[in-house]
Amino acid sequence: MSQAKLSPRQYFILALVAICAPLGDTCLSRGMTRLPAISLSHPATLLAAVFTPWIAVGIALLIGFFACYLTALSWADLTYVLPATAIGNVFVALLSRFWLHEPISLERWAGILLITVGVGFVAQGPPLTERPVAESEAAVPEEQLL
Amino acid sequence: MTIPYPAIAPGPWSATAMIAAIILTSTAGEVLTAAAMKSVGDLDEIRAHSGLKGAIRAVLTCPLFFAGVCFLALSFFSLLFALNHLNLSLVAPASASLTLVTNAIAGKFILKENVDRRRWASAVLVCIGVYLLAH
Numbered sequence: 001m002s003q004a005k006l007s008p009r010q011y012f013i014l015a016l017v018a019i020c021a022p023l024g025d026t027c028l029s030r031g032m033t034r035l036p037a038i039s040l041s042h043p044a045t046l047l048a049a050v051f052t053p054w055i056a057v058g059i060a061l062l063i064g065f066f067a068c069y070l071t072a073l074s075w076a077d078l079t080y081v082l083p084a085t086a087i088g089n090v091f092v093a094l095l096s097r098f099w100l101h102e103p104i105s106l107e108r109w110a111g112i113l114l115i116t117v118g119v120g121f122v123a124q125g126p127p128l129t130e131r132p133v134a135e136s137e138a139a140v141p142e143e144q145l146l
Numbered sequence: 147m148t149i150p151y152p153a154i155a156p157g158p159w160s161a162t163a164m165i166a167a168i169i170l171t172s173t174a175g176e177v178l179t180a181a182a183m184k185s186v187g188d189l190d191e192i193r194a195h196s197g198l199k200g201a202i203r204a205v206l207t208c209p210l211f212f213a214g215v216c217f218l219a220l221s222f223f224s225l226l227f228a229l230n231h232l233n234l235s236l237v238a239p240a241s242a243s244l245t246l247v248t249n250a251i252a253g254k255f256i257l258k259e260n261v262d263r264r265r266w267a268s269a270v271l272v273c274i275g276v277y278l279l280a281h
Contacts, residue, residue, distance in 0.1 A: 009190075022238065025234060028226065028229055033230070033234075037230060037231065038230045046226055070189070073179065073183035074184070074186060074188050074190070075189070075190065077259045077260075078176060078177065078180035078249055078253050078257060078259065079249060079259050080265075081180075082245070083265070085242075092235065092238045093235055093239070096234045096238075104235055111274075111275040114271050114278065117271055118267070118269070118270075118272040118275065121264050121268040125262060125264045129259045130260070
């Protein structure tokens with residue numbers, strides 16, 4: 001069950017996780033910045049925000065993200081899946097720059113670059129921590145005997 | 147074309163508080179869901195055995211999963227609140243990346259994952275990245 005490498009299908013799910021999350025966040029931001037400022041004294045307005053179109057689309061994308069994310073967590077470590085999804089920050093930067101027209105300074109670009117390099121580090125390692133074999137699969141696979 | 151920005155920009159402390167709220171709730175939520183999914187087992191295998199419905203049932207009948215979802219919902223509304231006051235290009239990377247560091251710590255000590263030198267190095271790189279993002 002605990003393979004050292006992921007299958008192409010599993011990489012595809014990780015890619016979906018990375019793409020759906022920033023797209024969803026961007027929709028949320030587009031929706032929320034168009035609303036008047038919400039104060040903590042009126043929490044109901046935050047609930048009403050859920051039913052505006054951009055927020056609804058954002059939520060739909062984030063539900064898709066969550067399904068893929070749960071699948072990924074079932075066969076990989078949390079400390080592997082999360083960095084793999086951090087590559088989405090690059091998409092967020094590009095989307096907020098070219099779609100929301102938010103300014104991005106040179107420092108922010110550098111930060112995004114460092115995060116991407118960090119993600120590359122983790123992605124090279126094994127996706128799942130080797131556990132002591134559970135009682136149901138007590139037979140040790142041949143490769144672990146080496 | 148201009149985008150209407152919030153009239154009053156929040157100060158550094160309230161911005162920090164908004165991002166901290168997202169980080170704390172999402173770390174709790176992610177650790178709980180990760181633990182839940184590990185206890186459920188490989189979803190692809192479950193689906194191969196008992197179909198999509200079986201896989202969904204396996205997830206939905208796990209109590210840890212619900213605890214995780216509650217925290218993730220809290221984190222989602224903190225995110226909505228923060229997005230109402232701050233720029234997406236600050237909130238999304240800052241919360242997502244700092245969550246990565248808190249999760250590396252939680253993964254090591256709570257989930258007992260093998261957080262090796264490679265994973266720590268990436269956590270540090272991400273930290274510096276966030277510092278740059280915020281300034």
